[in-house]
Amino acid sequence: MITRHVLTIPASGRRVHYRKCGSGPLLLMVHQSPRSSAEYERLMREWSAHFTCVAPDTPGFGQSDPLPGEPEIADFADALDEFLAALGVETCAAYGFHSGGIILVTALKRHPERFSGLAIGGYAIWTEEEMRIFGDSYLPPFRPSSYGEHLTWLWNRMLEQSWFFPWFDIRDEARLSVAHTDVGRVNAAVMEMLDAGDAYRAGYGAVLRAPRDIPAPESITAPVLITAYQGDPLCAHIERLGDMPPNWHAHAVATPAEHEAESLAFLRRHATDAPALIAEDANEGWLTIGEGLIHWRGERDAERMVLQAPANELTDPGPNEVAIDVPGHGLSSDFADMEDAIEAARDALGARHIAWPQVPQGDPDLLYPDLAPDRYGSHLLRAWSAARAEALFRPWYAADKDHALPVDSAALDPEAIARRARARLRAGGAARRFHKLLIDRTGDPA
Structure with a gap:
């Protein structure tokens, strides 16, 4: 594997x-x-x-x-x-x-x-002419906008770069013979661009x-x-x-x-005959659990293994802590049995107990909309809309005065919304399943 x-x-x-x-x-x-x-x-x-x-x-x-x-x-x-x-x-x-x-x-x-x-x-x-055509058009800045407009551009750029080369040169002469509308391939490229952000321009x-x-x-x-x-x-x-x-x-x-x-x-x-010598950091990595991987960061043999809330990604752990991306979230594989995978991760990391998150407020069937990729990239805007609204209301879908939160400008910064939206996109349906697991563990529907 x-x-x-x-x-x-x-x-x-x-x-x-x-x-x-x-x-x-x-x-x-x-x-x-x-x-x-x-x-x-x-x-x-x-x-x-x-x-x-x-x-x-x-x-x-x-x-x-x-x-x-x-x-x-x-x-x-x-x-x-x-x-x-x-x-x-x-x-x-x-x-x-x-x-x-x-x-x-x-x-x-x-x-x-x-x-x-x-x-x-x-x-x-x-050629010099090709470089002139590329100019600044090929690598425009990629920065989150307050209402997610950048996601519409990103989806269509990644979709159409198999239709035309350069992707912005929409002429018959620039058409490619390998055009496709493979939603999975387009979405994979989109997610990688979300990881790179504007840094993509430096490498490219x-x-x-x-x-x-x-x-x-x-x-x-x-x-x-x-x-x-x-x-x-x-x-x-x-x-x-x-x-x-x-x-x-x-x-x-x-x-x-x-x-x-x-x-x-x-x-x-x-090929050379020399064997591969593999090195890695001691405070971050991936655990092999069955056929899947669990991403972790922190101290092995720590007092607590910290879990993030549904539809979130791990944050840096504190002293004597280790954190994991919950199965199906962040950089961890999904598992049919989340709880068994979490317990297996605790055993592998040597943590003495698990710090489970509180049950989020709201109906899990409404908190986590369907984010399966579609032909038009609309799942990206659904994730963005939820990530923006959760800074203004709790639960985010109850947009009325009784559920309003004090305005927090930091939470409404486009970069912050982008991180939350990406976390939702990575988690997909696993967020709803984790929420329901927390309810089952506590009996508290929040």
Whole structure:
């Protein structure tokens, strides 16, 4: 199964979140922007028969801390080198798709000793005219607005970026052949953007600005394979690569499956024999409970294990405490039996007792509206509306003078509403089930 870990880089204190799966030689997998390592979960399961697949969230994406200032592509390449050093990895093979590949090629040039071979899915060589078209339009600021208007933009941007490239260029000439309306895929990308926030512009912008300087033909580097499939907007860029070192090879393929098969075969030929040495922080991680994961933070063997209220995410625990994301909430997997999973987490963490939250005031069937993703992204606005109203009324759906709360400007700050809305979206129907579990435990319907 895929496990999840947090590792703090000693020199900078920057936290890196990564996924791991499989056994054997280590394969580093670097995701595209503005995604996270979650996009590789299927591929990690498939390739785990051959490798220990390790996929970090690039700085500023997923659950990894951003880089300070205004980083460029060299900073992202150096961050990757720091991560491998902190893991204890001297040399490994690596795979990257689109911007992940650009980061890897830069890392190969700056830290050649780290890599035994790279397999790249699409490598962009932009013309000056294409860069002019991108301009500032491709990476607009992404900041929460008071009434959630940004969510309408976000849903449609993520939906239509498989229809047109660039996503804002709505012309027949810019249409893509891989258009889809896969609600699950769109929602996954939306949730990753909600995690990254405006930091997405730093990572994505560094990739777009990066110089496309393939090493000179006489250069000696680790071998590199670049492939792109029909329908990928970077497939045409294969012809733009020009002369390359003798152990670099690039060509177009017909399908994504062919790209993955060729990449796997190449990586197996160039993998190192060194075993994977996995490091992680001692005060945060994920517990493996059956087939699921429970996210935790704090002190093992603490006096109390603290649970958050339904539709919330864990907060930093106090002294002699450990906190978990309740099953189905935050960064924890969902479980059919929440209470059993919570007890198993307490046992695994060595906490002496559980600090259960109070039963929230209100009818659980009204407190937690259906947030299943739909074709139009309306679930995002339902979550935002509830998250905004809960700062003004208790319960939030009873919008009248008898249930009004004193106005709290901090709770109405768009960033605060955004955090609460994201927590609701992550919890979905698990929030209602947890509320009812609290009622069952106490007999108090609040």
